[in-house]
Amino acid sequence: MTSRIDKNIIGYGDYDEEAESLHLGANSISLFLILCVCVIVAFKLDYLQWSYLKGLNEDLAFFIGLFSIIFGMGFYNYWRLGERSSYYLNIARTPTVPKDTIVLFEYKGYTCGVGYQPNTKTLEFPPLVRKVICVGILFNVALVTLDNSGFEKIKSLPSAFEPSTSEFCPEDDDGLDTTTIPAGCELIIRAYKLGYAKNLGACEPKKIDPEKMQVCRKRRYDEPYLHYMWRLLISSLKKQEAVFNRENLEKITDKFELQVNNLETLKDYKTYAINAAPRASHHIWTDLPYPQHIIIQKYREYLDPNYCLEQFQKQTNTIAVDANDERRNSKLLEHVYGHLLFNPKSKLTVGYCKEYKIHWNSDPDICEKLAANPERVLRDENALPEVKKVLHRHDVAKAILTLEDNLSEIESENDNESAENGTAKGSAPGYGEQGGARGSHRKRKKDVKTKIAKSKQEIRNKNEIVSFQCFMRSTEPNRKSNVSELTFDDTKFTVRTRYFPALETGGESQIAMYNGLAKLLANSFHYSQLTSRSEVKIEGVTKETPDVEQFLEKPSYLMARLDILKNVDIFLGNSWVLEREDLLKVYPYHVHLQNYVNKFREKYQERHGRL
């Protein structure tokens, strides 16, 4: 009974009834699998979309067809895919498996294995189907590897190897014209020649100074290759001679030795740049729970490290949180933190989200522990390697600047000597090649100085690129912040703990979160009427204007009346707006939020930032 069912399932062909086994030819299986992989890859990369296929230009379409047929048939013949397979995949009832079969797996009384027997009758695709599969594989390969622009580049490759006319000196040098006629002046010049105009005005041909013209050192059209090569060699040797004189050699040796002595620093500097190592490490600890489920949070942390870039790119102005959601404060904190530091709508960029970390679910006294034993706490929080790397990068950057300074000193010392020698020889100042060289040297020296000075300014202190803060919930209203200090890597860091009251939902909670977090990140930040975008109320002028709240309660001109909210900054208090759910819905958050964030970032970047 079972064997009848099996036969029905397996269908026609090379079913060994006695052994109750099926031999599938390795050639056919391999071809089929390769085709499947090719089709899946091409499909995933959108190369099998009808719109893409329609967009292929005719030359490329013809080429892909030709390529797939020729190489497909070549593939078929070279690998002798038309012959019967020597290896086969054997599917058989477990007791009937031949002894020489390598068993892959067993399932419900059936065994799947690989066997080798050159003369075994195996189940194969008909030869025509195998040929079609080969062509199909090569078709997919060609489709994935070539597109319209790539094919055009291949087509234009031969012409790229042809020498360009711009590499030759112009042929027409005997009739050197020392004047050029400005464009569009032909008629005026003709009128002048005929006596209709007294002068040429702006069309006066400008004379070319033959002294300023340079000798063309490119290849001439009739110049043999060997001659041109000889000329290039001689000019190169002359240049090398000028470079490798005794003074320069000394300079090069000194510079080389200096660089060898700082090899480790140079290696670290390059490694950090290539690995895109962090340039800052800022940490905030909070006792709030994760804003998302821990699995999602960990997935993003380890498997999607770039998630924050996307998340803060598309932030909305406000966030709606459910009053019953136990993670509401965490969500709010994450939203506010994104706006204050990373949202690209603000004109100032102060941080890179991958260099900032909020440590959720932390102990309320973590900052005290951190101040007492920074290395241990940072290790426990998996922050130590990053912090150490950033601090080391800072040291490397400083060392590199000193190195650059020393290198430029060597450069300038030798140049000074050569300049003094030049003056001693009695050359007239500012005239001839030596005068020019001195001038360019002075300029170069100035450039180097400026560059280094600027770089030194840009390097921030260690406690500006690494920071530790705590943002904790408190049941006591208006609980004062704690400030402690810790020393790590010979640098003093201030650790600030700020407490915020448990927040309810609504507009008031968002504003409280903004103010709390802004104060934690930049303690000197203060937002007032002067920094707000709302217009300043002037005594006497604004006295007669009706109260804004009453103004917004009138039933007519509902939309025009809302314009007045532009001058009601909720970041300054104005609790009456925060209490009105209807107004909060249509409140122009973006106006005041952007201003608030800009002002915050101006203050924040004074003390914090990146290397």
Add this chain to the structure above:
Amino acid sequence: MSRTNFWVRMFMLLYVTVSLMTVSLNSGAAEPYLKDNRVAYVENVLQAFRQTKLQKIFNTFSYINAVEKNNCRSTLSDLKVQCLLSFARKNCSAAGSARLQEICELYSDIIVVNKLSEHVFISRSERYHLTRNSNLDFRTVLTNRLRQKYGKLVTQYTLTSWSDCKKDDLKCVAAGLDQFCLDYTNSNSLSWQYCMSASLWFIGTSKQD
């Protein structure tokens, strides 16, 4: 006795009904920007555009433009809003019946808001380029460009699921526009009333008259 009871009961019922109505009306007046009130207002505006001839609307538009340029020039935005509203109200008071005055106030509101939002839709530099690169008069060029921008906004709205409304279902359109503009203002730098007025103006003046 029973007759007296009946009248007392009727009086009590009437009192309770009137009280409830007053409370509900007051709450609507106190919070005119609640969702239902907003949708009802937008629906009324759409209705007002339908019931008014385009020429009349454009006359009001020209009037508000002139007033803004002359009588209501102020650097203090609050004063400007109040000035424009008082002139718009004065203009509408001459519209005729109370119903016509109400209709006039509805579309005047949209015109005033669009006037106030001009600088948001067309920045100073864009305004400069428009005047430099066109042969037409400035006002026409500006109006055409604004119309393009309003059209873009309405196109974005029609691509959302909130625009799935029957042609005459103004309540559905109003609710859809309200939701679209709430979302738009939350993700972009455009106030709700600016988004709403721009969309309403484009929809309202796109009718065949």
